[in-house]
Amino acid sequence: MKKHFNCSAIAIMVLSCNTVFAAALPSGVQWHSNMDEPLFASPEAQFGGTLRTYLASFPQTLRSVGPDSNSGLRHYFMDGVPKLAARHPNTGNWIPQLATAWAFGDDNQTVYFKLDPKARWSDGEKVTADDYLFMLSYYRSKDIVSPWYNDFFTNKIESVVKFDDYTIAVRSAIKMTDDELMLQINLPSNGLQPRPEHFFKPKKDANNDGIDDDFVRRYNFKSEPTTGPYYMDKVKKGKSVTFRHVGKDWWGYSNRYYRHRYNVEKVRFTVIRDNDIARKHFEKGNLDTFGLVLPSLWHEKANSKPYQNGYIHKFWGYNQVVQGAGGLWINTAQPLLDERNIRAGVTYATDFDGMIANVLRGDYARKPHGMGFGHGGYDRSDNTPPAFNPQLAAEYFSQAGFDKIGADGIRVNSEGQRLSFAITYGFQPHTPRIAYLKEQAKQAGLEFTLNLVDGSSAFKYVLEKKHDLAFINMSGGEIPAYWEYLHSVNAKPQTNNHTNFRSATMDRLIDSYDREFDLKKKQAISHQIQKIVSDEYLIVPGYMVPYTREGYWRWIKYPTPAMTKHTEVMFSVVDLATFWIDQQEKEATLAAMKKGKTFAPVTVIDDTYKL
Structure with missing residues (x-):
C-alpha cells in the first residue's frame, strides 16, 4: 500500500498520523x-518529418528542477507539456488537457479534477492520481534543491x-476566485504537473519523501518520462539533442483540442554557438526555421538569394500575449541609486x-509601465511611460547635489564624484x-557604461545583485506577480x-494583495503597487514585442x-x-x-490579432 503525506480537510479519513485516503x-x-x-x-496537417533547429x-x-535547470530545453520537460487544463488561445476559456473535467x-x-484515463507517460505507464500525490512530495523535497518550488x-x-x-x-492555501485558482494550478512554468512515481526509485532516501538524497547528481542527465x-x-553531449514523437497513438489525440497539432515526428537541436553561423546554416537548408525578430535580421539580412x-519565406504574426515586467531595473542598494x-x-x-x-526602426512598442502590460483591470488605466526629458533629469540630478558639469560633460558633485552607472545586459546584438x-543620456550629464555579460551569466550577475542598472525583460502571467520583484524579504541575492x-508600505500592500479574495479590491491594491x-x-x-517574426x-x-x-513562437513544438x-513540397523544392x-x-503578415 502506498503512503502519502498530503493531509487535507476535504473528505478524508485518517488511518494513522501520516496515511490518508479519500472518502x-x-x-x-x-x-x-x-x-x-x-x-x-x-x-490538412500532415504527420512526419524532422524539424531541424539549433541551441546556442x-x-x-536535463533536469526540469534544481540547479541550472532553467535552460533552453526546460520548455520540453516542463513548461510546454500538458497541465490539468489550459486557456483556449483565442477565447480565453479553460479547456481540458490531462483533466477531462473540473469543478x-x-x-x-x-x-x-477528473483525470483522463487515456493519459499515458511516454514509457507507456498510466497517469493516475498517485502521480499527483507523489508530485507534492517531489516538489516539497529539499533533495531537489529548488527553494522556489x-x-x-x-x-x-x-x-x-x-x-x-x-x-x-x-x-489552495488561500481563498481565490475560480479563475485565479485555475491559473495558479495550471501556470505553464509552475503549474501542477504529475511526476512519474514509477520512474523515481530512490536508493537512499533519509527523508522518506520518495526522492533520492543525491537527486541533483543522479538525475542530472537522465531523461524522465513525459x-x-x-x-x-x-543526446550527444555538447553536440545535439533529439526529441521523438510518441506516435500517432499519443493519448492526447483523443482530445479534440490536440488534434492536428504536434505534427513533426522528430525535433533535432544542433548546438551552434554563434547566431550568425546558425543563420548561414539556415540559408543553406541545414535548418528549417530561424527567428527574425531583430530588426536588423528582418529588414537587412533576410534578403539573400534563398529569400x-x-x-525561404518570411512570416510576421501579431499576438496579444501578456508582457512581463522589464526595462531598466535600478538597483536601489547601490551607492547614489538609493x-x-x-x-x-x-x-x-x-x-x-x-x-x-x-535603432529598432519603429518595430517595437513602448511598455506603459515597468511592471508590464496586458493584465486587464490589474493595470492602471493612466499608466504612461515617462518620456525622455534631459532638462527635467538635470533638475533632479542638481537636487541630488550633482549641479556641476565636468570637463567631459558628465555631472559631478561637490566631492568630485562623477554621475556614472553601468548598464548590465546579456545579448551582444543589444549593444547598439x-x-x-548612452549617447542620449549625455544630454543630461549622465554617463552610462556598457557591461555586456554573455548569456546566462548576465542573469546570474543580476541575481547576485552586482548590477547598477539591469536591461532585462521578464515573462509575465495574466495576474501580475509582485512579491518576487518588490517584497523586502526578496531584497537579497x-x-x-x-x-x-x-519598503514597509510596499510589503503591506503586497501581503494584502496576495491574501485578497475580492477581485475589485485586489485590482485596486495592484494599482497602488x-x-x-x-x-x-x-x-x-x-519596450515590448507583440509579435513573432520568423523565416x-x-x-x-x-x-x-x-x-x-x-x-508566441510560430514554429515551435512547445507552443501551440x-x-x-x-x-512532397520539400522534395519538389530541393529538386x-x-x-x-x-x-x-x-x-506573410498575419495581423489578425494586432492591437
Whole structure:
C-alpha cells in the first residue's frame, strides 16, 4: 500500500498520523469540460518529418528542477507539456488537457479534477492520481534543491487529495476566485504537473519523501518520462539533442483540442554557438526555421538569394500575449541609486522612445509601465511611460547635489564624484540599443557604461545583485506577480527583486494583495503597487514585442489564420505547434533548387490579432 503525506480537510479519513485516503466526493459537485470551443489547428496537417533547429549552448542539465535547470530545453520537460487544463488561445476559456473535467468547491480554495484515463507517460505507464500525490512530495523535497518550488508547493498549494485513481482535489492555501485558482494550478512554468512515481526509485532516501538524497547528481542527465507528445530520444553531449514523437497513438489525440497539432515526428537541436553561423546554416537548408525578430535580421539580412528565389519565406504574426515586467531595473542598494532624485534623473535621461524609433526602426512598442502590460483591470488605466526629458533629469540630478558639469560633460558633485552607472545586459546584438541610451543620456550629464555579460551569466550577475542598472525583460502571467520583484524579504541575492527595493508600505500592500479574495479590491491594491513603482522610479519601462517574426523553408506549412492571440513562437513544438512539414513540397523544392528553378518571394503578415 502506498503512503502519502498530503493531509487535507476535504473528505478524508485518517488511518494513522501520516496515511490518508479519500472518502466520497462532496454532493452537488458541478463538472465543467468546455468541449465546444473553436478549433485552431488545420485538418490538412500532415504527420512526419524532422524539424531541424539549433541551441546556442548545450544545457548544463536535463533536469526540469534544481540547479541550472532553467535552460533552453526546460520548455520540453516542463513548461510546454500538458497541465490539468489550459486557456483556449483565442477565447480565453479553460479547456481540458490531462483533466477531462473540473469543478469548484464552495470554500473558494478547492478545485476537483477528473483525470483522463487515456493519459499515458511516454514509457507507456498510466497517469493516475498517485502521480499527483507523489508530485507534492517531489516538489516539497529539499533533495531537489529548488527553494522556489519548495516554497510554492508548501505555501501556495495546501494539499492534493485522491478520491480514486482518476479523481483528485487540489486545495489552495488561500481563498481565490475560480479563475485565479485555475491559473495558479495550471501556470505553464509552475503549474501542477504529475511526476512519474514509477520512474523515481530512490536508493537512499533519509527523508522518506520518495526522492533520492543525491537527486541533483543522479538525475542530472537522465531523461524522465513525459505526458507530452515528445520525449528525449538521443543526446550527444555538447553536440545535439533529439526529441521523438510518441506516435500517432499519443493519448492526447483523443482530445479534440490536440488534434492536428504536434505534427513533426522528430525535433533535432544542433548546438551552434554563434547566431550568425546558425543563420548561414539556415540559408543553406541545414535548418528549417530561424527567428527574425531583430530588426536588423528582418529588414537587412533576410534578403539573400534563398529569400529572393522564394525558397525561404518570411512570416510576421501579431499576438496579444501578456508582457512581463522589464526595462531598466535600478538597483536601489547601490551607492547614489538609493536616492529617489537620482533614480528620477536616470528615468528621464533614458531615451527608450528614441531607441525604438532610431535603432529598432519603429518595430517595437513602448511598455506603459515597468511592471508590464496586458493584465486587464490589474493595470492602471493612466499608466504612461515617462518620456525622455534631459532638462527635467538635470533638475533632479542638481537636487541630488550633482549641479556641476565636468570637463567631459558628465555631472559631478561637490566631492568630485562623477554621475556614472553601468548598464548590465546579456545579448551582444543589444549593444547598439544600449549604446544609443548612452549617447542620449549625455544630454543630461549622465554617463552610462556598457557591461555586456554573455548569456546566462548576465542573469546570474543580476541575481547576485552586482548590477547598477539591469536591461532585462521578464515573462509575465495574466495576474501580475509582485512579491518576487518588490517584497523586502526578496531584497537579497538569488532572487528576482532586481531593484533591491525595501519598503514597509510596499510589503503591506503586497501581503494584502496576495491574501485578497475580492477581485475589485485586489485590482485596486495592484494599482497602488504600480503607482509606488512609478513614484519611486524603480524600473524605467522598456519596450515590448507583440509579435513573432520568423523565416522558414517553403515546405513548412501552417493553418490560416496562422496566429492565435497567444501564439508566441510560430514554429515551435512547445507552443501551440499547429505547423507541419510537407514532404512532397520539400522534395519538389530541393529538386527545383538543383535545376536552378526559382519561385516568387513570399512575405506573410498575419495581423489578425494586432492591437
